[in-house]
Amino acid sequence: MSIANLASEISGKLGGANIGGEIAVGVTSSRGDGPGNLYLDVSGRKAEFKNDEEGSKQLAEKAGEYLLELFKDYNGGNGDYQGILRASGSIEALGQNLEYYEGTYKALTGTAEATSEFGKQIAALSTQWQTAIDKANELSLATDVLNSKRDEDIAKAYAARDLQVRGFDLGLDIRSARATGANDTALMQQAALMQFDLAAEQQLVQAKAALEALGKDSDEVATRIVRNEQVLAEERLKIQQDYSDQILGITRKTAESQKQAAQSVLEWLNDQALGTSSSLSATAKLAEAERQYNAALASGDTSSLTKSAGSLIELSRDVFGGATDAFAQREAFVRSSVANAGLREAQGSGNADVVSALSQMVTVLQQELQALRAEYRAGNDEARAAALSGLAK
Secondary structure, X not given: OOHHHHHHHHHHHOOOOOOOOOEEEEEOOOOOOOOOOEEEEEOOEEEEEOOOHHXXXXXXXXXXXXXXXXXXXXXXXOHHHHHHHHHOOOHHHHHHHHHHHHHHHHHHHOOOXXXXXXXXXXXXXXXXXXXXXXXXXXXXXXXXXXXXHHHHHHHHHHHHHHHHXXXXXXXXXXXXXXXXXXXXXXXXXXXHHHHHHHHHHHHHHHHHXXXXXXXXXXXXXXXXXXXXXXXXXXXXXXXXXXXXXXXXXXXXXXXXXXXXXXXXHHHHHHHHHHOOOOOOOHHHHHHHHHHHHHHHHHHOOHHHHHHHHHHHHHHHHHHHOOOOHHHHHHHHHHHHHHHHHHHHHHHHHOOHHHHHHHHHHHHHHHHHHHHHHHXXXXXXXXXXXXXXXXXXX
């Protein structure tokens, strides 16, 4: 190491001490046939030595002494450095004392500047690459690739750090979503997707590093990473579909529950209107029964239809009398309508046996209804004929 570099290094260790002055090393003019002497000039402190190996050694030792004297005369810096200078009898001793001070002493007393492990990692990367770049410059070699690789390594380190920090933050978000949304499927889906996205990002980084470590070129790595991303997209979509199906099931279940509740209320109201505690007259009850029957027939609800049909037939008997033609026709009509509704349901189900049985029932009921109507018309005709005969007499 040159004397100037040594002075610069010690100055840095002493907190940037500037001792000023000039440092000169050279060879005096030769006299006769012998070589000139080595000379040293450190800010006015001068000495000469024989121009041989021993002289060179003596020059180096004297240079150290002169530098130490200059630094001891330096009044700047903090008190710690002044004490270290006074206690150091040689340049070598000064170096050891400064190493103890910056390393052991500051670490034990807590006065060392805080440097994170990540900061140390970045500094080590920079130093490693900068050493190679400086050497390449010294040899007049191209440094573009070295600079690019250095920047790439540093960028990877920052990306890994950012991913780890993001993982910490997302971990808290996921835990919060699960804690507050234990009964909320949408929040649980959000938590599951956040967890998947984080794991997917980490997996892609690891996959890329593993493929590069196996010696795969950039095209092979890119092809496999793209395929990996496609699989991850399929897996993410499956999570969304599963939760969508779950949400749809819950929605349907809720809607069905609400429908059943509303139906229960409606049935109670209908029963109250037609029951023994109703304040309606017999004819008003019959009108209400007809309304309920028509509503059930229009809705296609066979359960409500059969119940309202039963009530309509029963109230029709109370109003018209069980042995009257009017009641017989109404009963046949209602039974035929219910049978037709059942037939339509059976045809939709594709059950051939049920379709056949209901078809036969519909045919029989229609025949009965036609017969009743014919009988009713015939009876009316006889009554009109008898009336006309009485008038003629």
